[in-house]
Structure formats: C-alpha cells, structure tokens
Amino acid sequence: MSNNMFNEFLSSESVKLTVKQQRIVQAAIxxxxxxxxxxxxxxxxxxxxxxxxxxxxxxxxTKDKLLLALIIPQFKEFFPSMADEVLGQLCRSQSTFEGFLREFLKNRIELALKNKEIFQIIIKELIYKEELKKELIPYIFEVAASRLTQVIELFKERGELTDIPTGKMLKSLFTFVGGFFASQLVLLNKESIDEQEIEDAVRFMLHGIGSSSSNN
Amino acid sequence: MSNNMFNEFLSSESVKLTVKQQRIVQAAIxxxxxxxxxxxxxxxxxxxxxxxxxxxxxxxxTKDKLLLALIIPQFKEFFPSMADEVLGQLCRSQSTFEGFLREFLKNRIELALKNKEIFQIIIKELIYKEELKKELIPYIFEVAASRLTQVIELFKERGELTDIPTGKMLKSLFTFVGGFFASQLVLLNKESIDEQEIEDAVRFMLHGIGSSSSNN
Amino acid sequence: MSNNMFNEFLSSESVKLTVKQQRIVQAAIxxxxxxxxxxxxxxxxxxxxxxxxxxxxxxxxTKDKLLLALIIPQFKEFFPSMADEVLGQLCRSQSTFEGFLREFLKNRIELALKNKEIFQIIIKELIYKEELKKELIPYIFEVAASRLTQVIELFKERGELTDIPTGKMLKSLFTFVGGFFASQLVLLNKESIDEQEIEDAVRFMLHGIGSSSSNN
Amino acid sequence: MSNNMFNEFLSSESVKLTVKQQRIVQAAIxxxxxxxxxxxxxxxxxxxxxxxxxxxxxxxxTKDKLLLALIIPQFKEFFPSMADEVLGQLCRSQSTFEGFLREFLKNRIELALKNKEIFQIIIKELIYKEELKKELIPYIFEVAASRLTQVIELFKERGELTDIPTGKMLKSLFTFVGGFFASQLVLLNKESIDEQEIEDAVRFMLHGIGSSSSNN
DNA sequence: GATGAATGAGTTTTCATTCAT
DNA sequence: CATGAATGAAAACTCATTCAT
Incomplete structure (x- = not known):
C-alpha cells in the first residue's frame, strides 16, 4: 500500500456502480x-x-485497493466533517459542554451504527495493519485535534471545564471515546447503543467516578 | 480453534524449552x-x-496452537493474578482509591511493557479473530469484574466514589483502561509510559474534565 | 494459429483503417x-x-490474428518483392556481384530500418513461436532461394564468384545476413546502419578474413 | 529480474539435487x-x-529464477571457458588460423549440441527478453571479445589474416557464428552438424564467396 | 529433537475473449 | 463503429502441514 494511495482515494469521486459492483462492495464489507x-x-x-x-x-x-475504496469514503465522512458540519452546529446550538458532548457522541454513534460494518473494518485494520495505521493515525490526530481544540477552549473560557491543559484533555477524551467505539462496535458488536449508555459515558468523561468531595 | 483449546492451555504447565524452541517463541512473538x-x-x-x-x-x-501457547500464559498472569496477588495487596496497602488506581495502573503497565509484544498480539487478535474474542472476552469480564467489583464497593463504602452503580463504573473503567492500553501499546507503540501520563489518566478516571462546580 | 491462416493473410487486401484502428496497429507494433x-x-x-x-x-x-495482420504485409514486402522489384533491377543495373550485394544490403536494410519495429517482431517471433517458424521458414527459403539462386548463378558465369556449390553459398549468405539483421536490429537495436558497416559486411561475405595468400 | 541476479547465479555453487528436483530441471529445460x-x-x-x-x-x-538457474551454469561454461580451457589449448596446438577456427567451431558446436535445449533457451530468451539481453549481451562481448582479440592478433602477425582491423573482424565473426548457431540450433533445430557443414562455414569465414581474382 | 523434502489446497492476480448496448 | 461490463480459465506464487530419515 503506497504512501499516496490514501490521498489518491481521498480525492476520488464517487462513480456510479453497476448492480454487480454494488454486490461486490456489500460482500466485501x-x-x-x-x-x-x-x-x-x-x-x-x-x-x-x-x-x-x-x-x-x-x-x-488489487485487494488492497478494494479495502481502501471501502474505508476511505466513510473515513472522510466520519472525521473531517466532524469539524464543519457537526462541530460548528453543535457547538453553537448547545449552551453547555455536557450538551455538546452528548450530542456529539449521539451523532457520531448514530453514524457509526449506520455503517457499523465499515467501522468495524476501520478499527480492526487500523489496529492490525501497520501500513494503514501509519497512514490514518496522523490524519485522525491532525483533523480531529485541530477542531476539538477550539471547542474545548471555548468551553474552558466559559468555565465549564477544569484547567487541565487542553492537550491532556484531548488525549483522555480520545482514549475514552476510542475505547468506547472499539468496545461497543467491535468487541461487543452492539446493534444499538441506548441513551443511558451515552449518558453514562458523558458523565464519566465530565466527572469521572470519584466522589466530588475527593477533588484535588 | 476448538472451544476447549483455551482451557487446555490455561491449565498446561510450562515445560522447559530447548534453545531452538525458545528461538521459535521469540520469533513468533x-x-x-x-x-x-x-x-x-x-x-x-x-x-x-x-x-x-x-x-x-x-x-x-498447528499455527493456531502456537498463537495460544504464546498468549495464554501471559493472559493468565495479567488477568487472574490481578485479583489475588495484586489486588489484594494493593487494596489494603493503599488507603485511597486514587492510590489504588495509581498503583494498579502502574503495576499493569509495567507488566504490559515488559511483555509489550505479547500484549500487542493479545490486543490485536482479540479484536481481529472472532474465535479468540469469543473465548477471551467473557473470561476477561468474569475474572476482572468479579475482583474489581469488590474493590470498588470497598471504596464506595469509604465514600471515595460516587454512587453510580458499580456495573456502570466498571464499564467506564474498562472502556478507558482498555482504550489506554490499546492506544499506548498498539496504536502509538510506546516504549515507556511516564508517571505524568499515569497521573493524568488517574485524574481523568476520578474526576473527568468538567469543572467541579458543574457537578450534578 | 491454423495452417491456412498464413495464406489467408497473404492474400488479404489492405483495407482502410479508422483512426482508432490505426492506433491499435501502432500500439501493438x-x-x-x-x-x-x-x-x-x-x-x-x-x-x-x-x-x-x-x-x-x-x-x-484474436490476439494471434492481430500479430499476423501486422507481420504478414511487411513480410510480403520484404521477401517476395525481393525478387521482382528489387532483384531484377539491381541485378541488371549493377555490373558486379559486389555492387549487387552492396545495393541489395542497403536496400533491405533501409526497408528494415523504416519498419524496424515490425522487423523486430518478425525476427523475435520467428525464433520464439514454433508455429510461426514452421509456417514462415519454408516460405522464406522457397521464395528467397529461388530468386537468389538465379543471381548467384548469373555472377558465377561471369566468374565473380568461386565455384562453391550455389546451395552452400546461399546457406552461408543466409546465415550471415540473418545474423546481421538479427544482431543489428534486435540485439543491438540500432537506429541506423552506416555505409562503412555495410561495406565491411560485403567485404566479409566476398573475401572473409583470411589473407588472400592463404587461399586454398 | 534484478541487476544482481545474474551475478548471484554466476557465483552459486552447484548443490546436489534430489530426483524430483532433477525432474523439474529436465522438464523446465x-x-x-x-x-x-x-x-x-x-x-x-x-x-x-x-x-x-x-x-x-x-x-x-520464482519462475524467473528457475530460468536463470538453468541458463547461467551453461552460459558460464560456454563463454568464459572458451578462453582458458579451449582457446589456450587450441590456439597453441593448431598451427593455422583455419585449424584453430575449425577446432573452435567443432568444439563449441559439440558442446552446444550436447546441451542443445539449453542453448535454444539461451538464444531464444536472449532475443526475446529485454532484461536478459541487457544482462548477458555485454557479458558476452566483454568475455568473448577479450580472448578472441588475442587469438586474432596472434594470427595476424603470422600473416594468416588480412589487415582488416581486429574489431571489424570480430564483429563479422560474431555475426556469422551467432547466425550459424541460431539458424542451426533454433531455426532448423538440427540434431547434429556434420563435418562438411563446419568446413563450409570455416571456408566462408576465411575466404567468403568471391573468386580470389576479385580481391580488392 | 530436528529437519529436508514435498505437497494439496489455496491465494492474489492476469488474460483473452464475449456480448449487450 | 465502439465500448463498458463481465468472466472462465489459467497464471504465478503462498501456505500450513506431513513424513521419512
């Protein structure tokens, strides 16, 4: 899998597929x-x-290009769009970070569930294939971090978040959200994720499990 | 991989390996x-x-049995022992949950780093191989949950933890800790994890990123 | 490649080709x-x-017929025409065998260079494809030999050639001229063949490399 | 076929082959x-x-390496040895260039006939496969030319050869001898080459077909 | 305990060719 | 006339596994 293959696919237009070609896509997924x-x-x-x-x-x-052809479009939708279409709206429409987080999670989960299989592929191969990892991880970090940083700092100013450095917050959130998606979608292979689950996740990200009196 | 293969290996005694056999193990890992x-x-x-x-x-x-022979001993050490050797001691010696969590993480990270490659294998294949997943996930849950539950409830009684149901706490902790190991060991392929990183993780698990005033 | 395919092509008239068809021919060549x-x-x-x-x-x-369609016309021009258009004129216009040989070589080389790629194809496939070999070699011998024999015997009468049997002369000339075309066009892939080269070849064919005193 | 593959094979030792492996070699040849x-x-x-x-x-x-494994040993025997084992002896034992040429041809023909199939392969692929051509042609020229030059100049001093530049002589001889081997072994697929044929070839190389009176 | 030799059943990939439009 | 879509058959190559020594 060459270095520029990723970019090549990122810019590829979606072409009309014949019935048989659609069946190939479905089967491969x-x-x-x-x-x-x-x-x-x-x-x-x-x-x-x-x-x-x-x-x-x-x-x-090649089989390799087939994999990328399945993954990349979804990838493009899940990550970059996060910024403009999703973040922008959510960020403004929600008055609290908690609200933002909830909507953000809901929204991403919905998208991921709608394309669960492709997401399973992405996560599995991201972890399994060294080459894919090397191509996608930096991309994820760059894109996701740049936008989320803005949001976090906005809410920091509003006093809704602690004064932990933004970088650390991002790391923790990534870790948890990544773990959440991996465990729910891949390990547990869930068909749906109910509201309560999301609520619990949001609460954990915001307040952890320590009693408030034990704050340092 | 048959159903009882896992159990078979779980109970197998470690035998002395010849030099060549050791080289096989090293190479395979x-x-x-x-x-x-x-x-x-x-x-x-x-x-x-x-x-x-x-x-x-x-x-x-078979190649399959080679994989299991590499994975299982490590697996046994990482998970079950967690309860008796580790948990027991840690739990008593540390007066706070925070202290426990810190020691626990440190301890597990140390073990995982010392056998980083085997851990990468475990995580990768746990996610990749359906059969392995089906065999190991329930095992992990059963073993780990049963012990951790005790710990959590102990500290709950001491008032150090919120009154979120223990099950939910476990889930959140699993998600985060799993995400932590997966991202640090596999995605980022870290050679070492410094104290501060652990500190940040502990803090996140205990208090999240929300400001204390925004507690609900 | 059936037996009569060769003959079929030999007699086929050249049809007008569309632009695309010409591009096919060029590309294939x-x-x-x-x-x-x-x-x-x-x-x-x-x-x-x-x-x-x-x-x-x-x-x-079929791909096979494409090959023949490229080869045969050129083949027809190179070999049979040798007799009528070329030999006839050359033979009369040149008073010596040396002159004839020189003109003959020049003429054939010019034609071969003008269609170098087709010649490369002919030589390569003549040697590589058993079927083609079996179809074309006898043809070459028959056509070429019949005409050259006349020329050689004409000049033999004039005393310009030794009294080696004509058949042997033909063989030697074939061997050398064939080797000449194969090495110059295919092995060395020459773009042009200068006068001196031709001169040397003619001299070799006529007198060899032995000193005249060593004649037997 | 990489650049160094040729050299790699040139230095490879001949290993004992099992019966099956010998059958592979035979079949491939x-x-x-x-x-x-x-x-x-x-x-x-x-x-x-x-x-x-x-x-x-x-x-x-790879199939490619199989080809080389068949070709190279024979190649080594046919070309380099020409110098030391063959040329050296022949050159001294024969008093005339004609004698040398005759013995040389006989000797090489004998070797080529004994391994006719491998020779057919070498000639065919030398002409057909661009990569092989590029690797072997320079080698042939270098090795063969360097030794033959000595011989030619030795006999030139003895006055047995004309004063044509040695380079030109070599070219002509190469052309004819190459053509001879190609036509006899590949085009005509001869099983044997009789004495008379060799005699005719030698005579042609030394004196050509022109009558001695027509010398220039 | 160790291995060289061998392989059946696959794997990815290529190719000449067909045909409906 | 031209082609996009589709493919059966075969190509080169890989792999986990067996077994006699």
Missing part, C-alpha cells in the same frame, strides 16, 4: 467486517457477491 | 506483534528463528 | 517489438492505443 | 526450449516433471 481483511479471500467475496473474481480485480486492481 | 497472526507465515517464523518449519509443527502441532 | 508478443497483453495494447479492448477483438478476432 | 519461457507455465513443468508446482517454487522462488 460484510466479510472484511466479520473476519478481517487478511482472513477474507477474494474468492469468498466473489462467491458471496455472486460475481466472478475477475470483476473484483477489474474494478479495484 | 516478534512477528505476530509486528504484522499480526494472519499476516505472518510459519515460514517467516522459521526463518527468523533459524529453525526448520517442521520444528514448529513438531512442538505446536 | 510498439509493444510486440519491445516486449514480445507473449509478454504483451491486449489490455496494454488497448491502453496505449487509448481504445477499448473490445475494439481490438472486433477488428482482429 | 525441455519446455522452455520447445515453447519458450513465456509460453510455458509452471503448471506444465510440474506436470511433466510429475511434481507439485509448490516444489518448483520451494526450490527456485
């Missing part, structure tokens, strides 16, 4: 999500899609 | 950690270990 | 010459010609 | 000689050798 990229053969994909293997390679060239 | 089980061939392992492939199969029978 | 027929895919040809693969098959039916 | 490298599949080789395809790749890694 299902199998990659279930068994992982490395444990899925193109023959299996072709069989599930009721298509010849040649059709897969005609369209995507 | 390095490669599985780096590239993942599915992307590592027995031929590669044999080559790195400077051993014949046949020797691997003589000892372990 | 370039690639076959460079990499050989067997190492060139129809996909590559189509890509270089900026044409769909289907267009190639529409016109030529 | 036969098929490559008959149909050419590019038109022979590893499956065919395996079938003819009554061996699994995997065995081929276990031993040679």
């Amino acid at each position: 299902r199998l990659f999500a279930e068994k992982g990229y490395s444990n899925t053969s193109t023959a299996e994909i072709a069989k599930l899609a009721e298509v010849s293997e040649a059709s897969i390679f005609k369209q995507y060239g | 390095r490669l599985f950690a780096e590239k993942g089980y599915s992307n590592t061939s027995t031929a590669e392992i044999a080559k790195l270990a400077e051993v014949s492939e046949a020797s691997i199969f003589k000892q372990y029978g | 370039r690639l076959f010459a460079e990499k050989g027929y067997s190492n060139t895919s129809t996909a590559e040809i189509a890509k270089l010609a900026e044409v769909s693969e289907a267009s190639i098959f529409k016109q030529y039916g | 036969r098929l490559f000689a008959e149909k050419g490298y590019s038109n022979t599949s590893t499956a065919e080789i395996a079938k003819l050798a009554e061996v699994s395809e995997a065995s081929i790749f276990k031993q040679y890694g």
Whole structure:
C-alpha cells in the first residue's frame, strides 16, 4: 500500500456502480467486517457477491485497493466533517459542554451504527495493519485535534471545564471515546447503543467516578 | 480453534524449552506483534528463528496452537493474578482509591511493557479473530469484574466514589483502561509510559474534565 | 494459429483503417517489438492505443490474428518483392556481384530500418513461436532461394564468384545476413546502419578474413 | 529480474539435487526450449516433471529464477571457458588460423549440441527478453571479445589474416557464428552438424564467396 | 529433537475473449 | 463503429502441514 494511495482515494469521486459492483462492495464489507481483511479471500467475496473474481480485480486492481475504496469514503465522512458540519452546529446550538458532548457522541454513534460494518473494518485494520495505521493515525490526530481544540477552549473560557491543559484533555477524551467505539462496535458488536449508555459515558468523561468531595 | 483449546492451555504447565524452541517463541512473538497472526507465515517464523518449519509443527502441532501457547500464559498472569496477588495487596496497602488506581495502573503497565509484544498480539487478535474474542472476552469480564467489583464497593463504602452503580463504573473503567492500553501499546507503540501520563489518566478516571462546580 | 491462416493473410487486401484502428496497429507494433508478443497483453495494447479492448477483438478476432495482420504485409514486402522489384533491377543495373550485394544490403536494410519495429517482431517471433517458424521458414527459403539462386548463378558465369556449390553459398549468405539483421536490429537495436558497416559486411561475405595468400 | 541476479547465479555453487528436483530441471529445460519461457507455465513443468508446482517454487522462488538457474551454469561454461580451457589449448596446438577456427567451431558446436535445449533457451530468451539481453549481451562481448582479440592478433602477425582491423573482424565473426548457431540450433533445430557443414562455414569465414581474382 | 523434502489446497492476480448496448 | 461490463480459465506464487530419515 503506497504512501499516496490514501490521498489518491481521498480525492476520488464517487462513480456510479453497476448492480454487480454494488454486490461486490456489500460482500466485501460484510466479510472484511466479520473476519478481517487478511482472513477474507477474494474468492469468498466473489462467491458471496455472486460475481466472478475477475470483476473484483477489474474494478479495484488489487485487494488492497478494494479495502481502501471501502474505508476511505466513510473515513472522510466520519472525521473531517466532524469539524464543519457537526462541530460548528453543535457547538453553537448547545449552551453547555455536557450538551455538546452528548450530542456529539449521539451523532457520531448514530453514524457509526449506520455503517457499523465499515467501522468495524476501520478499527480492526487500523489496529492490525501497520501500513494503514501509519497512514490514518496522523490524519485522525491532525483533523480531529485541530477542531476539538477550539471547542474545548471555548468551553474552558466559559468555565465549564477544569484547567487541565487542553492537550491532556484531548488525549483522555480520545482514549475514552476510542475505547468506547472499539468496545461497543467491535468487541461487543452492539446493534444499538441506548441513551443511558451515552449518558453514562458523558458523565464519566465530565466527572469521572470519584466522589466530588475527593477533588484535588 | 476448538472451544476447549483455551482451557487446555490455561491449565498446561510450562515445560522447559530447548534453545531452538525458545528461538521459535521469540520469533513468533516478534512477528505476530509486528504484522499480526494472519499476516505472518510459519515460514517467516522459521526463518527468523533459524529453525526448520517442521520444528514448529513438531512442538505446536498447528499455527493456531502456537498463537495460544504464546498468549495464554501471559493472559493468565495479567488477568487472574490481578485479583489475588495484586489486588489484594494493593487494596489494603493503599488507603485511597486514587492510590489504588495509581498503583494498579502502574503495576499493569509495567507488566504490559515488559511483555509489550505479547500484549500487542493479545490486543490485536482479540479484536481481529472472532474465535479468540469469543473465548477471551467473557473470561476477561468474569475474572476482572468479579475482583474489581469488590474493590470498588470497598471504596464506595469509604465514600471515595460516587454512587453510580458499580456495573456502570466498571464499564467506564474498562472502556478507558482498555482504550489506554490499546492506544499506548498498539496504536502509538510506546516504549515507556511516564508517571505524568499515569497521573493524568488517574485524574481523568476520578474526576473527568468538567469543572467541579458543574457537578450534578 | 491454423495452417491456412498464413495464406489467408497473404492474400488479404489492405483495407482502410479508422483512426482508432490505426492506433491499435501502432500500439501493438510498439509493444510486440519491445516486449514480445507473449509478454504483451491486449489490455496494454488497448491502453496505449487509448481504445477499448473490445475494439481490438472486433477488428482482429484474436490476439494471434492481430500479430499476423501486422507481420504478414511487411513480410510480403520484404521477401517476395525481393525478387521482382528489387532483384531484377539491381541485378541488371549493377555490373558486379559486389555492387549487387552492396545495393541489395542497403536496400533491405533501409526497408528494415523504416519498419524496424515490425522487423523486430518478425525476427523475435520467428525464433520464439514454433508455429510461426514452421509456417514462415519454408516460405522464406522457397521464395528467397529461388530468386537468389538465379543471381548467384548469373555472377558465377561471369566468374565473380568461386565455384562453391550455389546451395552452400546461399546457406552461408543466409546465415550471415540473418545474423546481421538479427544482431543489428534486435540485439543491438540500432537506429541506423552506416555505409562503412555495410561495406565491411560485403567485404566479409566476398573475401572473409583470411589473407588472400592463404587461399586454398 | 534484478541487476544482481545474474551475478548471484554466476557465483552459486552447484548443490546436489534430489530426483524430483532433477525432474523439474529436465522438464523446465525441455519446455522452455520447445515453447519458450513465456509460453510455458509452471503448471506444465510440474506436470511433466510429475511434481507439485509448490516444489518448483520451494526450490527456485520464482519462475524467473528457475530460468536463470538453468541458463547461467551453461552460459558460464560456454563463454568464459572458451578462453582458458579451449582457446589456450587450441590456439597453441593448431598451427593455422583455419585449424584453430575449425577446432573452435567443432568444439563449441559439440558442446552446444550436447546441451542443445539449453542453448535454444539461451538464444531464444536472449532475443526475446529485454532484461536478459541487457544482462548477458555485454557479458558476452566483454568475455568473448577479450580472448578472441588475442587469438586474432596472434594470427595476424603470422600473416594468416588480412589487415582488416581486429574489431571489424570480430564483429563479422560474431555475426556469422551467432547466425550459424541460431539458424542451426533454433531455426532448423538440427540434431547434429556434420563435418562438411563446419568446413563450409570455416571456408566462408576465411575466404567468403568471391573468386580470389576479385580481391580488392 | 530436528529437519529436508514435498505437497494439496489455496491465494492474489492476469488474460483473452464475449456480448449487450 | 465502439465500448463498458463481465468472466472462465489459467497464471504465478503462498501456505500450513506431513513424513521419512
């Protein structure tokens, strides 16, 4: 997987797919999500899609590019958009950080659940494939951090957050939110995540589990 | 990987390994950690270990069993022992939950770093291999939860923790601590984790990022 | 490649080609010459010609027929014409065998260089493809030998040639001229062949490298 | 085929081959000689050798390396040895260049016929595969030319050869001898080459076909 | 205990070719 | 005339595993 493959896909336009090509996409997503990229053969994909293997390679060239073609569009939607479409609105419409966090989580969870399988693929391969990791992790950090930093500092000024350095806050939030998505979507393979679960997560991120009297 | 394979290994005694066998173990660990089980061939392992492939199969029978033979002992040490050897002592010796959490994290991190590669394998395959997931996740929950529950309730009685239900606390802690290990060890591939990092994590778990005045 | 395919092409009239069809021809020639027929895919040809693969098959039916369609016309021009257009004129206009040989070589080299790529294809495939060899070698011998025999015997009568049997002379000349074309066009991939080179070749064919005193 | 692959093979020691591995070699030689490298599949080789395809790749890694493993040893024997073992002896034992040429040709033809199939492969692929050409042609020139130059100049001093520059003589001889081997071994696929044929070739190289009176 | 030799069953990928539009 | 879509068949190559020595 070459260095520029990621960028190449980032800018690729979505083309109209034939019925068979859509079946390929569906089959690949299902199998990659279930068994992982490395444990899925193109023959299996072709069989599930009721298509010849040649059709897969005609369209995507290599198995690797097929993976990226599935992942990247979703990736683009989940991360960058977070800033402009989502953050912008949420941030203003919600008067409190708690509200923002709740809406943000709900929103991202909804998106992730709607494309659960692709998310499973992303998380699995992000952790499993060194090359993918090296390409995507920096991207995630850059994009996500730059926007969230603004939000955090906005609410810091409003006095809703402690005076822990923003960088540390980001790290902690990333860790927890990442762990949340990984455990809910991949480890537990949840079909849905109810309100209460989100509420608990928000509460944990804001106040932890210590009693308020034990604050330092 | 059959159902009872896990148990079989759990109870197996550690046998003395020949030099060559040790080299196999070392090579397998390095490669599985780096590239993942599915992307590592027995031929590669044999080559790195400077051993014949046949020797691997003589000892372990299948590639699958080799994986388990590497994972399980570490797994046993990390999780179950957590209760008796570690928890017990820590819990009593530390007067506060914060102290306990700090020592607990330090202790587990130290162990994980000392066997970083095996931990990377465990995390990667836990997420990647459906069968492994199904075998280990319930085990982790059962063992870890049962002991931690005791600790949490002890400190709850001492008033150091909020009155959130213990189950929810456990979930949140699992999520964060799991995310912490996954991101530090696998995604960031850290060689060491400094005190401050641990301090920040403990603080987050206890108090979150919200200002104390915003407590509900 | 069926037996009669060769003959079929030999008699086929050249049809007007559309622009796209010409691009196919150009692309095929370039690639076959460079990499050989067997190492060139129809996909590559189509890509270089900026044409769909289907267009190639529409016109030529099979990859094999495409090869023949490229080779045969050139072949017809190089060999049979040798007799009538070239030999006839040259033979009469030149008073000496040396002059004839020089003009003949010049003339054939000029033609071969003008169509170097096709010549490379012919030589490469003549040597590589058993079927082609079996079809073309006898043809070459028959056509070329029949005419050259006349010339040689004409000059033998004039006393310009030794009394070696004509057949042997032909063989030697074939061997040298064939080797000359193969080495210059294919092995050395020369763009041009200067006068001196031709002079040296003619001299060698006529007198060899032995000193005249060592004649037997 | 990488640049250093050639050198790698040049220095490789001949290892003992098992019966099956010998069958692979035999089968590959036969098929490559008959149909050419590019038109022979590893499956065919395996079938003819009554061996699994995997065995081929276990031993040679790639089809390319198999080709080189067949070609290079023969190549080494045919060209470099020409100098020391052959040339040295021949040159001294024969009093005339004609004698030398005759013995030289006989000797090389004998060797080539004994390994006719490998020679067919070498000639075919030398002409067909650009990469092989680029690796071997310079080698041939360097090795062969350096030794032959000595011989030619020795006999020039003895007055047995004309005063044509040695370089030109070499070129002509190469052209003819190359053409001779290519046509006899590959185009005509001769099983044997009789004395008379060699005699004719020698005579041609020394005196050409022109009558002695027409010398310039 | 160790290994060289061998392989069946796959794996990814390529290719010439067809056909409906 | 031209092509996008599709593919069966085969290509090169890989892999976990077996077994006689």
